[in-house]
Amino acid sequence: MTVGQILVDAAARAGWYGLFRRSLGPQIRGGESAALLRFGDRPILNHGDSFDLLLAYDWGNINRFAAELPLRPDSVVLFDPDAGEVPEVIERTDARCVAAPLAQTAKSAPGVRANMVGLGLVAHALGLVPEDLKSELEKALGDKGEEILAGSLEGLRLGAELCESLPADIWPKVVRPAPLAVPRWSITGNEAAGMGAIRGGVRFVAAYPITPSTEILEWLAPNLTRVGGQLVQVEDELASVNMIVGASFGGTPSLTATSGPGLSLMLEGLGMAVGAEFPITLIDVQRGGPSTGIPTKSEQSDFNIAVYGMHGDAPHIVCAPTSIPDCLSTVQWAVSAAEAAQCPAIVLSDQNMGQSRAIVDPPKSGGPVAERRLAQVEDGAAYKRYALTNDGVSPMSVPGMKGGEYTADGLAHNERGTPSTQASDHQSQLDKRLRKLETLDCDDVWAEVAGDGPVAVIAWGSLTEAAREAVERSNGAARLIGVRVILPLQEEAMAKALDGVSKVLVVEQNHGAQFFHFLKGHYSLPQTVESLHRPGPLPIRPVEILAAITAMKGDA
Amino acid sequence: MNQVIAHEVDFTDYKSDVTPVWCPGCGDYAVLSAITKALAGLGLARENVALISGIGCSSRIAAYTSVYGFHGIHGRALPIAQGLKLARPDLTVLCAGGDGDGFSIGGNHFMHACRRNLDLTYIVMDNNVYGMTKGQASPTSAADWTESKLTPEGPGVPPFQPLDIALAAGASHVARCFSGKVQMLTKTIAEAIQHPGFSFIQVISPCVTYRPEMRDFKNLVHESFTEACTDRREARRRLIDDDGFSLGTLFKSVEPSYKPSHRNSEPLDELERQFAL
Ligand SMILES: Cc1ncc(C[n+]2csc(CCOP(=O)(O)OP(=O)(O)O)c2C)c(N)n1
Ligand code: SF4
Numbered sequence: 097m098t099v100g101q102i103l104v105d106a107a108a109r110a111g112w113y114g115l116f117r118r119s120l121g122p123q124i125r126g127g128e129s130a131a132l133l134r135f136g137d138r139p140i141l142n143h144g145d146s147f148d149l150l151l152a153y154d155w156g157n158i159n160r161f162a163a164e165l166p167l168r169p170d171s172v173v174l175f176d177p178d179a180g181e182v183p184e185v186i187e188r189t190d191a192r193c194v195a196a197p198l199a200q201t202a203k204s205a206p207g208v209r210a211n212m213v214g215l216g217l218v219a220h221a222l223g224l225v226p227e228d229l230k231s232e233l234e235k236a237l238g239d240k241g242e243e244i245l246a247g248s249l250e251g252l253r254l255g256a257e258l259c260e261s262l263p264a265d266i267w268p269k270v271v272r273p274a275p276l277a278v279p280r281w282s283i284t285g286n287e288a289a290g291m292g293a294i295r296g297g298v299r300f301v302a303a304y305p306i307t308p309s310t311e312i313l314e315w316l317a318p319n320l321t322r323v324g325g326q327l328v329q330v331e332d333e334l335a336s337v338n339m340i341v342g343a344s345f346g347g348t349p350s351l352t353a354t355s356g357p358g359l360s361l362m363l364e365g366l367g368m369a370v371g372a373e374f375p376i377t378l379i380d381v382q383r384g385g386p387s388t389g390i391p392t393k394s395e396q397s398d399f400n401i402a403v404y405g406m407h408g409d410a411p412h413i414v415c416a417p418t419s420i421p422d423c424l425s426t427v428q429w430a431v432s433a434a435e436a437a438q439c440p441a442i443v444l445s446d447q448n449m450g451q452s453r454a455i456v457d458p459p460k461s462g463g464p465v466a467e468r469r470l471a472q473v474e475d476g477a478a479y480k481r482y483a484l485t486n487d488g489v490s491p492m493s494v495p496g497m498k499g500g501e502y503t504a505d506g507l508a509h510n511e512r513g514t515p516s517t518q519a520s521d522h523q524s525q526l527d528k529r530l531r532k533l534e535t536l537d538c539d540d541v542w543a544e545v546a547g548d549g550p551v552a553v554i555a556w557g558s559l560t561e562a563a564r565e566a567v568e569r570s571n572g573a574a575r576l577i578g579v580r581v582i583l584p585l586q587e588e589a590m591a592k593a594l595d596g597v598s599k600v601l602v603v604e605q606n607h608g609a610q611f612f613h614f615l616k617g618h619y620s621l622p623q624t625v626e627s628l629h630r631p632g633p634l635p636i637r638p639v640e641i642l643a644a645i646t647a648m649k650g651d652a
Numbered sequence: 653m654n655q656v657i658a659h660e661v662d663f664t665d666y667k668s669d670v671t672p673v674w675c676p677g678c679g680d681y682a683v684l685s686a687i688t689k690a691l692a693g694l695g696l697a698r699e700n701v702a703l704i705s706g707i708g709c710s711s712r713i714a715a716y717t718s719v720y721g722f723h724g725i726h727g728r729a730l731p732i733a734q735g736l737k738l739a740r741p742d743l744t745v746l747c748a749g750g751d752g753d754g755f756s757i758g759g760n761h762f763m764h765a766c767r768r769n770l771d772l773t774y775i776v777m778d779n780n781v782y783g784m785t786k787g788q789a790s791p792t793s794a795a796d797w798t799e800s801k802l803t804p805e806g807p808g809v810p811p812f813q814p815l816d817i818a819l820a821a822g823a824s825h826v827a828r829c830f831s832g833k834v835q836m837l838t839k840t841i842a843e844a845i846q847h848p849g850f851s852f853i854q855v856i857s858p859c860v861t862y863r864p865e866m867r868d869f870k871n872l873v874h875e876s877f878t879e880a881c882t883d884r885r886e887a888r889r890r891l892i893d894d895d896g897f898s899l900g901t902l903f904k905s906v907e908p909s910y911k912p913s914h915r916n917s918e919p920l921d922e923l924e925r926q927f928a929l
C-alpha cells in the first residue's frame with residue numbers, strides 16, 4: 097500500500113492525474129492486498145475497464161480477489177518466478193505473463209526490499225526517474241534513518257534496471273505530461289468529506305469508529321481543533337447522533353460519520369432531529385451489507401435506509417457525492433442545506449470513494465457556509481419555536497437568547513412546541529416540515545448532467561464517473577444524469593434533464609435495484625427504464641455501462 | 653455555572669404555563685418545585701439554563717419549566733445534554749428523567765457520562781417502575797415484584813444499584829433524595845448545580861398509580877448520608893450498609909473533567925495546504 101501511495105503522489109508531481117484504490121482482505125493487519133492505480137493526462141475519477149499491467153509480488157489468496165483485477169489478452173502480468181507459478185485464474189485471462197525476478201534482484205544488494213524494486217520498475221515504465229520518487233519516499237519512510245532510505249533508493253535504481261532488461265514491447269507508449277504550474281491535490285474521499293464539513297461550518301463532531309468511515313473522523317480530530325472546533329469520541333452511535341443534536345440545539349453546526357450498521361442505530365435520533373427540527377449532517381460511507389456485511393468493500397446498498405429508514409413521515413435531505421473531489425463540495429453543501437432547512441442531511445458516500453485517493457485540480461475556495469435563521473425574540477412576547485411560515489422554516493432561538501426560551505420536542509406539538517395530539521397541529525406541522533424542503537433551493541447542485549443522447553444514464557455516487565466515461569464513449573447515444581440530491585425530489589429539474597430522452601438506464605451498485613425502484617416510484621420517466629445493478633464489491637465498469645447503452649440503442 | 657441575576661426571583665418564574673400530565677399525588681411535582689426553587693435560589697438567568705430530558709412521565713418535566721428545554725427520545729437525554737454542554741460550556745445544563753430512561757435504555761450513556769464528568773446535573777426520578785407505559789418493572793424494581801402483567805412472577809433479577817454504579821463509573825457528586833423532602837432536595841440540587849463536575853441525584857419519587865405502596869416510603873427514608881465523603885473508597889464502603897433509603901449527599905469531590913482540546917483558529921487555506929503536492 098505504501099508503494100501505491102508513493103507512486104501515485106510521485107506521478108502526480110510529475111504531472112499525471114491518478115486514482116489509487118485499495119483492495120484489502122478481511123485481515124486486521126497483513127493478508128492479501130492490492131493497490132489499484134490508474135493514471136492519465138486528464139482527471140481520472142473512475143476505475144476504468146481493466147488493467148494494462150499487473151505486478152504480482154506474490155499470489156497469496158489470489159482467488160479471493162482476482163475478479164477485482166480484470167485483465168485483457170493484451171494486458172501484461174509481471175510476476176516474480178520465486179513466488180510460484182502463475183495461477184489458473186490469471187492464466188485464463190490470456191494476458192501476457194512475463195517473469196520479473198523482484199525478490200532475487202532485491203537480494204543482490206544489502207538493505208534492498210522487493211517492494212522498492214517493484215516500485216522502481218513501474219515508476220521507470222511511467223517515465224519517472226528516482227529523483228521524482230525521492231521526496232515521496234522520504235515522506236513515507238519518515239524518520240526511519242539514512243540507511244533505510246539509501247537501501248530504498250538502491251532498490252528503485254535496481255527496479256529501473258530490471259525494467260530495462262524486460263522486453264521493450266510490453267510497455268504502452270507513455271509521454272510524460274508537462275510540469276505543473278499550480279500544484280494539484282492528492283486527496284481521498286474521506287479527507288475531502290472532512291474538509292467539506294469544515295468549510296461548511298461544522299465545529300462539533302461526535303465519533304464512533306467504523307470501517308470505512310473512520311478516516312473522516314480521524315482526519316477531523318486534529319483538523320477541527322485547528323479551526324476552533326472539537327471532536328469527541330463517544331460510547332456508541334446512539335450517543336454520537338444524540339450528542340450532535342444537543343450541540344446543534346446549542347447553535348453549533350454538527351456532524352457525525354458512520355457506515356451502515358451505525359446508520360441503523362442512529363435512525364431514532366435522526367427522526368428526532370426531523371421532528372424537533374435540528375440541523376445535523378451524517379455521512380454514511382457505505383460498505384457491503386446487510387449486517388456486518390463486507391466492511392472493507394464498497395456497495396451502494398444503504399440507499400433505502402437513508403431515504404425510507406425513519407419511522408413516521410420524516411422529510412429530510414439525502415445527497416450523494418459523485419466523485420472523490422465532489423465529497424468535499426457535497427458535504428459542504430449538505431451542511432449548509434441542513435442548517436437552512438433545520439433538518440438532518442444524510443450524505444451517502446461509499447468505500448469506493450472514501451478510501452480511494454485521487455489527484456485532482458485544487459477545488460475553488462469559498463462555497464456555501466452554514467447559516468441558521470435565528471429568531472428575533474423579545475422578552476415577554478410568547479416565542480413560537482415552530483411557527484407556521486410560508487417557506488416552512490421557523491426562526492430558531494438558541495440558549496442564551498433572552499425571551500427565546502422554549503422546549504424542543506420530538507412529541508407532536510403546536511407552534512409553541514407544547515405537546516399536542518390534536519389532528520390539526522399534527523397536520524400543520526407535517527405540512528410545514530415538508531414545505532421547507534420543497535422550498536430548499538437545489539438547482540445548482542442537484543445533478544451532474546452531461547451529453548444530450550436519447551438514452552439517459554441515471555447513476556449516483558461513485559458510479560457517476562464510470563457512467564460519465566461510458567456516455568462519453570457512446571458516440572452521442574447517451575447522456576448522463578448523475579443525481580446528487582436524492583431528497584428532496586427535484587421533479588422539474590429531472591423533467592428538464594430528460595427532455596428528448598426515449599429510454600433510461602439506471603446504474604447502481606446493489607442487489608435490489610433500490611435507486612431504480614425509487615426513481616420509478618417518484619419520477620415520471622419514459623416508458624422504457626432498464627436497470628444495470630449488482631452488489632459489491634466488483635465495481636460496475638464503463639465498458640459494462642456502454643454495452644447496456646448499446647443494447648438499448650439497438651432494440652428500438 | 654452562568655451569571656446570576658441581581659434582583660429577587662420567584663421560583664414560579666421558572667415554571668411554564670403548561671399543565672403537567674402527571675397523576676395527582678405523583679412525586680414528580682415536588683421535583684419540579686425543587687428544581688425551580690433551586691434555580692431561583694441561585695438566581696440563574698432563565699435563558700442561560702437548559703433542561704434536557706428523555707421519555708417517560710418524569711421526562712415530561714422539561715416542558716414544565718420556563719428555561720430552555722429539550723424533551724428528546726427515550727434514554728438519550730444524557731448524550732444530548734453532553735453535546736450541548738461541550739458545544740456551549742457557558743450554559744448551566746440540567747438533565748432529568750426516569751429510572752427506566754436512565755438506567756435501562758440509557759444505561760450505557762449513564763456510565764459514560766459519569767466517566768466524562770462534565771459539569772452537568774443529572775436528576776433521576778426513581779419510582780421503581782415504568783410509569784408512562786403503565787406499570788412494568790424497571791431496573792430498580794425488586795426481583796420479586798409481581799404486580800406487572802409483563803412479569804407476573806417478578807422480574808427475577810436483582811435491582812440496579814444507581815449509587816454504586818455512579819461511584820464506580822466516576823461521577824464526582826453523588827446524592828440520594830426523596831421527593832417528599834422538598835427542602836433537602838432543593839438544597840441538594842442547588843449544590844449539585846454549583847459542583848463543577850457530573851452530579852448525579854437519585855430522587856426516590858413515588859408513582860402513586862403503579863406503586864401505591866411507595867406512599868409509605870416517607871416512613872422508611874432516613875438521612876444517613878450526613879456529611880458527604882470526599883474519598884471515593886470511603887463512599888463505597890458506606891454503601892455496603894445502605895438499605896436504599898439513606899438520604900443525603902454520599903460523595904463529593906472536585907475531579908478532572910473531560911476537556912476537548914482547543915486551539916486558536918487558523919485560516920482554512922492553511923488547513924488545505926496539506927493536500928497540495
Ligand atoms: C425506543 C423506545 N422504546 C420504548 C418506549 C416506550 N416507553 C416510553 S416511556 C418508557 C419507560 C418510562 O419509564 P421511566 O423512564 O422509568 O419513567 P417514568 O414514566 O416511570 O417516569 C417506555 C418503555 C419509547 N418511547 N421509546
Ligand atoms: S403513572 Fe406514576 S409516575 Fe406517571 S404520572 Fe402517574 S404517578 Fe407519576
